[in-house]
Amino acid sequence: MVSRDKDGTIETWLVRVWGRVQGIGYRDACVRRARAQGITGWVRNRMDESVEVMLQGSPEQLADMCSWLRDDMPAALVDELEVTQVQPPFPRFDHFERLPTL
Structure with a gap:
């Protein structure tokens, strides 16, 4: 379930993170943090x-x-973080998961 702010707005953002972010548990920590905050999607x-x-x-x-x-x-040592807002219509996610490497 996606938590909503008081006006019910749900947004989808695609984020790319560069730096020392692989091989250190970054994705697993991301999954835990997103689930704890009620965010859905994937990493x-x-x-x-x-x-x-x-x-x-x-x-x-x-x-x-x-x-x-x-x-x-x-x-992690993040060198750059790029955020792109995904325009509707976008698929609705019902949980947050870790996907295989692309």
Whole structure:
């Protein structure tokens, strides 16, 4: 279930994270954090050593999650975080999961 802010807005953001973000438990920590915040979507490694994250929830939830992705994983060294808002219509996710590497 996706949590909603007071006006019911749900957004979908595609986030790419570059830096030292693979091989350190970043995706597993991301799954735990997203589920704890009621965010749905997925996370996966990419062959270029970045991590890609699809987030769905309220704008406030997603902004908080992006802040966490950038600054709050102690083992990570994030060089760049790129956020793209996905325009509707977009698929609705019912949970947050870890996908295989793309």
